Amino acid sequence: MSTSLDPIAVAKMPEDQRRQVISSVLQMLFQMKEQDALNALTSVIRTLAEKATDEEYINWCKTTMSIIATFPDNVVKAALTLRSKAVSQLPKDLANRDSQIVSRVMSMLDKATSDKLMRNM
Numbered sequence: 001m002s003t004s005l006d007p008i009a010v011a012k013m014p015e016d017q018r019r020q021v022i023s024s025v026l027q028m029l030f031q032m033k034e035q036d037a038l039n040a041l042t043s044v045i046r047t048l049a050e051k052a053t054d055e056e057y058i059n060w061c062k063t064t065m066s067i068i069a070t071f072p073d074n075v076v077k078a079a080l081t082l083r084s085k086a087v088s089q090l091p092k093d094l095a096n097r098d099s100q101i102v103s104r105v106m107s108m109l110d111k112a113t114s115d116k117l118m119r120n121m
Contacts, residue, residue: 007048030079046094054104106118
């Protein structure tokens with residue numbers, strides 16, 4: 001997945017187009033074996049953490065988090081757990097950048113969305 005997906009290009013897309021692409025990416029991740037999904041997600045997050053501007057990274061995360069929050073709690077928890085595992089495989093500097101971006105994104109989301117994500121973290 002990660003070889004054919006350029007998350008930075010997706011992050012630059014208009015929001016409606018970005019939402020469609022990220023929804024498709026999430027559906028693919030949900031259908032993969034856990035280790036394959038973990039490897040793919042780690043690659044995407046690594047690319048964003050290494051190369052994306054803050055705005056691009058925020059666009060990707062904000063859209064992804066808002067989509068994830070539309071699923072039932074058990075799916076939200078599974079997605080956030082997978083994301084946490086992916087980030088834990090990154091070098092410390094990239095993991096720290098990811099944490100800073102996610103914190104900023106959480107403060108930008110509407111209260112219902114951020115509350116749902118927080119209770120499933």
